[in-house]
Amino acid sequence: MIREFDSLVSTGTPLEVLKAKCATCSMHQLCLPMGLDNDDMDRLDQIIGRRRKVTRGSTLFRIGDPFQNLYAIRLGHFKAYQVNRDGVEQITGFQMAGELLGMDAISTDLHHCTAVALEDSEVCEVPFGSLQQLLADMPALLRHFHRMMSQEITREQSVMLLLGNMQATQRFAAFLVNLSSRYEARGYSPHTFQLRMSREEIGNYLGLTIESISRLLSKFKKEGLLRVSNREIELLDPVRLKAITAGTHSCN
Amino acid sequence: MIREFDSLVSTGTPLEVLKAKCATCSMHQLCLPMGLDNDDMDRLDQIIGRRRKVTRGSTLFRIGDPFQNLYAIRLGHFKAYQVNRDGVEQITGFQMAGELLGMDAISTDLHHCTAVALEDSEVCEVPFGSLQQLLADMPALLRHFHRMMSQEITREQSVMLLLGNMQATQRFAAFLVNLSSRYEARGYSPHTFQLRMSREEIGNYLGLTIESISRLLSKFKKEGLLRVSNREIELLDPVRLKAITAGTHSCN
DNA sequence: CGGACCTTTGAGTATTTTCAAATGCGGTGG
DNA sequence: CCACCGCATTTGAAAATACTCAAAGGTCCG
Numbered sequence: 001m002i003r004e005f006d007s008l009v010s011t012g013t014p015l016e017v018l019k020a021k022c023a024t025c026s027m028h029q030l031c032l033p034m035g036l037d038n039d040d041m042d043r044l045d046q047i048i049g050r051r052r053k054v055t056r057g058s059t060l061f062r063i064g065d066p067f068q069n070l071y072a073i074r075l076g077h078f079k080a081y082q083v084n085r086d087g088v089e090q091i092t093g094f095q096m097a098g099e100l101l102g103m104d105a106i107s108t109d110l111h112h113c114t115a116v117a118l119e120d121s122e123v124c125e126v127p128f129g130s131l132q133q134l135l136a137d138m139p140a141l142l143r144h145f146h147r148m149m150s151q152e153i154t155r156e157q158s159v160m161l162l163l164g165n166m167q168a169t170q171r172f173a174a175f176l177v178n179l180s181s182r183y184e185a186r187g188y189s190p191h192t193f194q195l196r197m198s199r200e201e202i203g204n205y206l207g208l209t210i211e212s213i214s215r216l217l218s219k220f221k222k223e224g225l226l227r228v229s230n231r232e233i234e235l236l237d238p239v240r241l242k243a244i245t246a247g248t249h250s251c252n
Numbered sequence: 253m254i255r256e257f258d259s260l261v262s263t264g265t266p267l268e269v270l271k272a273k274c275a276t277c278s279m280h281q282l283c284l285p286m287g288l289d290n291d292d293m294d295r296l297d298q299i300i301g302r303r304r305k306v307t308r309g310s311t312l313f314r315i316g317d318p319f320q321n322l323y324a325i326r327l328g329h330f331k332a333y334q335v336n337r338d339g340v341e342q343i344t345g346f347q348m349a350g351e352l353l354g355m356d357a358i359s360t361d362l363h364h365c366t367a368v369a370l371e372d373s374e375v376c377e378v379p380f381g382s383l384q385q386l387l388a389d390m391p392a393l394l395r396h397f398h399r400m401m402s403q404e405i406t407r408e409q410s411v412m413l414l415l416g417n418m419q420a421t422q423r424f425a426a427f428l429v430n431l432s433s434r435y436e437a438r439g440y441s442p443h444t445f446q447l448r449m450s451r452e453e454i455g456n457y458l459g460l461t462i463e464s465i466s467r468l469l470s471k472f473k474k475e476g477l478l479r480v481s482n483r484e485i486e487l488l489d490p491v492r493l494k495a496i497t498a499g500t501h502s503c504n
Numbered sequence: 505c506g507g508a509c510c511t512t513t514g515a516g517t518a519t520t521t522t523c524a525a526a527t528g529c530g531g532t533g534g
Numbered sequence: 535c536c537a538c539c540g541c542a543t544t545t546g547a548a549a550a551t552a553c554t555c556a557a558a559g560g561t562c563c564g
Contacts, residue, residue, distance in 0.1 A: 082413050085498040090413040104409060106402035112409065132395065136388045143384065149401045150358035156408035157356060157364065161334050161342040163415035164459040168552065199511065207416040209553060214512050230511090230561075246337040420520070451543065461521060466544050482529080482543090 020051040020074075020124070030098030030185070031072050032126065034144050044141065047134060049125035054078075060101065060115040060123065067105035069125045073097050076121020077196040080113045081204075091205040093155070094118070094197060096182060100148055118196040163207045171206045172216045173244040176226070180235060191238065195231040272303040272326075272376070282350030282437065283324050284378065286396050296393065299386060301377035306330075312353065312367040312375065319357035321377045325349050328373020329448040332365045333456075343457040345407070346370070346449060348434060352400055370448040415459045423458045424468045425496040428478070432487060443490065447483040 022033040022041045033041045051074065054060055060071060063083060073095055080101065081091040092113055095101055104112040106128070135142045162171050184190035195202070203213045220226050225241055227234040235241060274285040274293045285293045303326065306312055312323060315335060325347055332353065333343040344365055347353055356364040358380070387394045414423050436442035447454070455465045472478050477493055479486040487493060 082409055084413065084417070088417055090416045092409045092412050103402055104405045107399045107406055112406050132391070132398075136391060136394060139384070139388060142388060146384075146401075147359045149398075149405070150355055152405050153356045153401070153408065154359055154364050156405065156412065157334055157344045160344050160408060160411055160415060161336060163412060164342045164456070165336070165340055204416070210511075211513085211554085212552060215552095218512075462543075463522085463545085464520065467520095470544075 021045055022048075025074060027072075027074060027098035027186075032100065032141070032144065032148070035140055036138070036144075037140075040138050040140060043134060043138070047127060047130035049127055051122060051124050054117040054121045054123060056117055056119045056121075058117055060117065061105075061111045062114045063111055065111045067102065067109045067111055067128065069127050070103065070131065071101040071115070071123040072126060073099050073101065074122040074124055077118040078115050078121065079118055079197060079201060079205075080115045082113050089204060091201055093159075094179075094201075094205065097186060100152075103149055103152055118201075168206075168208055168212055168216060169219075170245055170247075171208065172202075172213065172220075173241050175202065175206055176233070176235065177238070177242055177245055180238065190235070192232075192234045195233055273297050274300075277326060279324075279326060279350035279438075284352065284393070284396065284400070287392055288390070288396075289392075292390050292392060295386060295390070299379060299382035301379055303374060303376050306369040306373045306375060308369055308371045308373075310369055312369065313357075313363045314366045315363055317363045319354065319361045319363055319380065321379050322355065322383065323353040323367070323375040324378060325351050325353065326374040326376055329370040330367050330373065331370055331449060331453060331457075332367045334365050341456060343453055345411075346431075346453075346457065349438065352404075355401055355404055370453075420458075420460055420464055420468060421471075422497055422499075423460065424454075424465065424472075425493050427454065427458055428485070428487065429490070429494055429497055432490065442487070444484075444486045447485055 022028050022031070022036075022045050023038065025031070025033075028034065028041070033044050036044065049069065054076070060078065075097055078095045078101060079091050080093050080095065081089045083089055095115075101115050101123070102111065131145075135145060162174055166174065179193065179195075180190040183193050197205075198210075199213045199217075200210045202208075203210045206213070208216075217226075217228050221228055225235070225237050225244075227236060274280050274283070274288075274297050275290065277283070277285075280286065280293070285296050288296065301321065306328070312330065327349055330347045330353060331343050332345045332347060333341045335341055347367075353367050353375070354363065383397075387397060414426055418426065431445065431447075432442040435445050449457075450462075451465045451469075452462045454460075455462045458465070460468075469478075469480055473480055477487070477489050477496075479488060
């Protein structure tokens with residue numbers, strides 16, 4: 001990687017672009033280029049379109065938009081939501097750096113959800129046509145791409161489990177534990193983190209109302225499970241939190 | 253297709269195997285070989301392992317099983333469920349002929365759900381290693397495989413919407429409408445069909461109790477929306493059923 | 505400092521669950 | 535052929551969880 005760094009600098013590549021290469025991206029162990037050698041990573045870099053900034057609250061793509069690109073999140077957080085025929089939103093996921101947005105659009109070439117940045121973020125545009133050509137040529141990339149799609153299927157199944165037969169307390173505990181482990185996987189503290197989404201968004205995602213979320217936060221606080229200050233969360237008893245996730249038995 | 257049929261017969265291929273070829277399978281317009289030309293379909297046929305019968309109630313694969321094969325359903329119905337740490341089941345989907353089972357296992361090489369036949373069924377074993385090699389070589393197959401995975405993501409998102417912010421009545425209506433359209437896509441009557449799953453399984457899938465399902469059936473029956481006799485269902489007013497799916501407003 | 509917005513908390517309500525009992529269906533054996 | 539048994543389903547009544555509505559309290563930002 002050092003070698004590559006040098007060669008890029010020597011050819012006068014602007015620093016902007018340099019920083020944006022997969023090889024130097026802190027997410028390359030989680031993201032699409034995971035496990036690729038340097039040559040393959042270069043080829044992936046070459047098909048990636050723009051590295052785009054998405055400001056807080058702005059929309060990356062919208063339901064019904066034609067599908068052109070997948071988006072790899074370099075930095076920041078997103079929410080993805082579906083909309084009922086009633087116009088009611090249902091958030092289907094919160095995505096963070098290293099995760100891929102837009103995979104649900106492959107089936108019909110139209111986006112099935114809307115993706116909105118929860119904070120100022122950056123994404124890599126991955127033109128899907130080009131990616132598919134590359135996939136045929138790079139078994140490692142093919143394998144990992146399939147893993148990422150499969151992982152999304154698995155994640156959604158877990159949410160179905162959560163929504164289908166967990167109580168409010170369990171759901172919220174599971175939500176916190178999930179965030180915690182994802183931050184840990186990214187090298188951040190699993191105990192202290194900022195919620196990037198509002199109480200309302202959490203409630204929407206978990207199939208609960210904003211009031212329920214607020215009450216659950218108060219309850220967990222009172223029980224010494226966590227400390228909250230606005231969106232700053234500190235998990236004080238991850239073990240018990242995980243236990244609550246498992247069953248209703250331990251939560252009164 | 254006729255030509256192929258002839259050539260197979262002339263080479264003395266047993267009828268058993270003949271019937272099992274993708275080209276002669278009634279599901280090839282929905283299943284993996286969708287859109288493939290005859291040559292490509294042959295290549296796909298060649299990697300397919302066994303065409304296996306799965307008797308009612310028996311398990312195709314189980315959570316934690318090592319992942320070897322995807323399974324294309326030729327005939328019959330399956331349920332796929334996850335299990336909580338409590339041992340509580342959550343059915344994540346009901347699959348029918350033409351659909352693919354096991355895609356959630358790609359991410360970790362372990363199955364994340366258990367698949368059980370709801371009636372005597374038949375599946376084609378698709379060894380995933382071989383499939384991946386083929387994918388690199390057959391753009392059309394690659395494309396369709398991605399569509400199928402993406403479709404599964406989309407389907408699960410719809411279930412999240414259903415579980416996250418629909419009421420019991422809406423959920424059950426949505427369930428019936430969904431079954432109806434899938435039978436229609438397979439050339440069966442969209443109005444009259446047999447439920448292959450018990451009331452309990454429906455309830456589990458929809459995040460409701462068996463009693464609620466029973467009550468909803470009675471309610472719909474009383475409102476002239478459908479006729480029920482055991483597992484035989486006749487939808488009498490699909491339009492109103494769809495309307496109920498959309499919003500709570502029209503159902504008292 | 506003021507205002508908009510988000511969050512918290514309380515009280516009453518509603519939907520769905522739980523628990524219990526009755527009904528119906530299919531299969532088995534007298 | 536009919537009675538009986540087991541199992542799935544239906545129905546009823548009480549209970550619980552989470553929601554709705556309302557108001558108060560905080561926080562952020564101009």
